[in-house]
Amino acid sequence: MDKLTPPAELQRLTRTKAVVASGIEMIFQSGAERFQALKGIELEIFSGDIELLMGPSGSGKTTLLSILSGILTPTAGTVELLGQEITGLSRSKLAKFRLQNIGFIFQDFNLFPALTAQENVEAVLHLKGIRRQAAKQQAQQLLEQVGLADKVKSLPRDLSGGQKQRVAIARALA
CATH class of the missing domain: 3.40.50.300 (P-loop containing nucleotide triphosphate hydrolases)
Structure with a gap:
């Protein structure tokens, strides 16, 4: 058999x-x-x-x-x-x-300290050739998906560890 x-x-x-x-x-x-x-x-x-x-x-x-x-x-x-x-x-x-x-989420998040949460996500989108307005909208949507709609203008120094991690996740998804 x-x-x-x-x-x-x-x-x-x-x-x-x-x-x-x-x-x-x-x-x-x-x-x-x-x-x-x-x-x-x-x-x-x-x-x-x-x-x-x-x-x-x-x-x-x-x-x-x-x-x-x-x-x-x-x-x-x-x-x-x-x-x-x-x-x-x-x-x-x-x-x-x-x-x-590939999207990366590093252990220490590697966010750009002088950029807002939204700008950190937008940076990857710009590298991918996405135009400014579309990148802004997509970054806002991604940050909303990870529960940070109210933190789009916050700098990394003003975010908790968990919030920084979620910005890094949004950036990896971008």
Whole structure:
């Protein structure tokens, strides 16, 4: 009798791979000292999946995420995002790919301190080529979606940690 494929496995086989990492290695070097942060990482993440990356401090979580998003280039291995192999892209093509396809929410949020919440979101939209008025409207809508309609004119220094996080989320969605 033939082995039947369980429905969950069948569903996984027919879905799109959003992230594929193969043979990822990362070595940091300072003078004569070498530190291997990652070795032999193999990873597939499918569209629609939610994944959890856990490990103790210093285990390479941030390094791996930085490689998967194209911020860092691995010492060895390849990364494919949304069907595009990114490890071989030039800096300019990689920057354009990230701008169009990836939203970042950093641990410390990286908001521009001299810009309002709305201007922080608008900045990404301007980089994407969206005109001023449309960017303003879209930024206001995104801030409203994250519950900050009343904070559009606030500077980061005037926002709580949770509010800064929501500005960063709105910016990542832009």
